[in-house]
Amino acid sequence: MGPAMAASSDLIVARPEGLYCPPGDFFIDPWRPVERAIITHAHSDHARIGHGHYLAHTDSAGALRVRLGADIALQTLAYGQAIEHRGVRLSLHPAGHVLGSAQVRIEHGGRVWVASGDYKTEPDGTCAPFEPVRCDTFITESTFGLPIYRWPAQAQLLADINAWWRANAAQGRPSVLLCYAFGKAQRILHGVDASIGPIIVHGAVEPLNAVYRAAGVSLAPTLRVTDPGVDAQLLRGALVLAPPSAQGTAWMRRFPRPSDAFASGWMQLRGARRRRGVDRGFVMSDHADWPGLQQAIAGTGADRVFVTHGSVATLVRWLREERGLDAQAFQTEYGHDDDDEAPGPAPAAADAAPETP
Numbered sequence: 001m002g003p004a005m006a007a008s009s010d011l012i013v014a015r016p017e018g019l020y021c022p023p024g025d026f027f028i029d030p031w032r033p034v035e036r037a038i039i040t041h042a043h044s045d046h047a048r049i050g051h052g053h054y055l056a057h058t059d060s061a062g063a064l065r066v067r068l069g070a071d072i073a074l075q076t077l078a079y080g081q082a083i084e085h086r087g088v089r090l091s092l093h094p095a096g097h098v099l100g101s102a103q104v105r106i107e108h109g110g111r112v113w114v115a116s117g118d119y120k121t122e123p124d125g126t127c128a129p130f131e132p133v134r135c136d137t138f139i140t141e142s143t144f145g146l147p148i149y150r151w152p153a154q155a156q157l158l159a160d161i162n163a164w165w166r167a168n169a170a171q172g173r174p175s176v177l178l179c180y181a182f183g184k185a186q187r188i189l190h191g192v193d194a195s196i197g198p199i200i201v202h203g204a205v206e207p208l209n210a211v212y213r214a215a216g217v218s219l220a221p222t223l224r225v226t227d228p229g230v231d232a233q234l235l236r237g238a239l240v241l242a243p244p245s246a247q248g249t250a251w252m253r254r255f256p257r258p259s260d261a262f263a264s265g266w267m268q269l270r271g272a273r274r275r276r277g278v279d280r281g282f283v284m285s286d287h288a289d290w291p292g293l294q295q296a297i298a299g300t301g302a303d304r305v306f307v308t309h310g311s312v313a314t315l316v317r318w319l320r321e322e323r324g325l326d327a328q329a330f331q332t333e334y335g336h337d338d339d340d341e342a343p344g345p346a347p348a349a350a351d352a353a354p355e356t357p
Contacts, residue, residue, distance in 0.1 A: 011088075011106050011113040012139065012306075014331060019115060019139070023108050024088035026055075028115050031332075038090070040117025041101035042067055043182065057092050059127070060100030062211035063182060079128060095119040096130030097286050098183040099212055105133050114300060115139040120285065121292035124154055126183075126190050126217050132299025139330060140297055142310035143287040144265050151265070151289045157282060158191040164261065164280055169197050169237035174255040176240040178247055178278065179263040181205045183286045185241050186212045186219060188263070194220035197237035200230070202251065204243050225254055232256065247277075265289070298323075306330035 012019050018030030026036040033050035040046055042056075042063035049068050056064060058076040065072065077083065079102070082091040092102035097118045104115045114135040123129035152160075165175040179185050181204040189199065189209065201209065201222045209219055222241075223230055235255055244262065246252055260278045265285030267273060273281035288296055293315065297305060304326040307315050312329045319327035 009109075009111075011108055011111060011137070012115060019330075019332065021088065021106060024086050024090065024106065026085065028104050029117060038104055039064065040095065040104060040115070041098055043098065043118070046117060057100040057102040059215050060102070062214055063098075063100065063208060066207050066211060093133045094128035094131045096121060096123065096127060099127045099186070099215055099217065101127060103131075103133055105135065111136050113137045113139070114302075116141060116296070118143070118287055119296060120288045121295050122151070122154060124187050124190070126186050126212060130296065132296060134301050136302060137304040137306065138297060138300045138302035139306045139308060140293065140315075141287065142293065142307050142312050142315040144268075144285060144289055145293055145307070145311035145315035147290050149265060149268055149285075149289045150291060151268075151285060152283055154187075154191065157284055158188075158193075161188065161263075161282060162193045162196060164259070165192070165239050166196050168259045172236040172257075174200075174235050174238050174240055174258040176242065176252065176255055176258040176260040177263060177282075178242055178244045178260065178276075179284070180286070181243045182208045184263055184284060185209070186217065187284070187286075188241060189219040189222065190217060192220060192239065197239060198223055198230075198234055200225055200235065200238045200240045202240075202242035202246055204246075205241055225251075244276075297325075308332045 012021055017027055017032040017034050019028040026038055027034045028038045029040055029046040030037050031048060035052040037051040037054055039054055039056040042060050047064055047068060054072055054074045056076055058078055061074060061076050064074060077092050079092055079094055082089055087108060089107040091105045093105055095101040095103050095117055097120055101117060103117060106113045112135040114133045116139060118141050119130050121130045168175040179188060185205045199220055199222050206224060209222060213219055240255060261280035261282055262276045262278045263282040263284040265287060267281035267283045305319055306328055308330045309332055316327045316329055319325045
């Protein structure tokens, strides 16, 4: 299915640099350098270097400066705070994806558009929960836009992680959990049972932990492998959080006889754990699952929907045939949150079933 054709009255159109608002003369999450960029969140596929001026939510400031540089020209807004720019009324609203993630509401000429960025609908305690924003036109992601993707409740997910860690610690084995450094690591640290043992984090994780703690998010205490008192005995009962890019590196060889696991929405697919080469897979995503996408889109009341990055054709077809909406594809360059979050495999016939523990 090809990209949507822009109408002359559209408030957001696709340009080579990214999603562009013609009346406001600004871009949303542009992938090429522009003068004015609104950033929905600080993952690297949405927040890139080289823009002249950045606008983002207040809670995104720390992560953006860690990732893009302390000297970027950054303006921040609180959720719901509106500003006027060239006759366009602009505000940011919670997306529930990671700390500071925001949907962008644009109002001009009696029309309201919302660009959602990335989002999830289940609250996780580490960022403001998703809020549906009423609009005429909604731009939605579809990273996990297939009916097979249905996430376990967060309480059950954390109970499963705790049980795995506790069993490994009883055997004197480190529990190495590969998870994205920005978002998933902090969700785990916020909800895991820290009484089970010490928690060791990779160097890519700790600077982002500091950003969350500075924003008032409660995280379990963490250690680095180089901290005083961290020895082989302590590591045997530890939970170790590291980005997937650390898999197979010399850093990992510090942990004797580890049990390893991967936390990802792609673990929903049969065979994904095997391809990752880990002992255990936990189904965990900072994106909406199939029911979450349906819930979010319905909550906007929009009769026109543009679908970006992911299983676009499937979601567009479902919205047209099952909901009677004017749904179209919107081509973007999103999808790689970081080196940590590459897209998962398309589900082949052998994969199109839930993974079992």
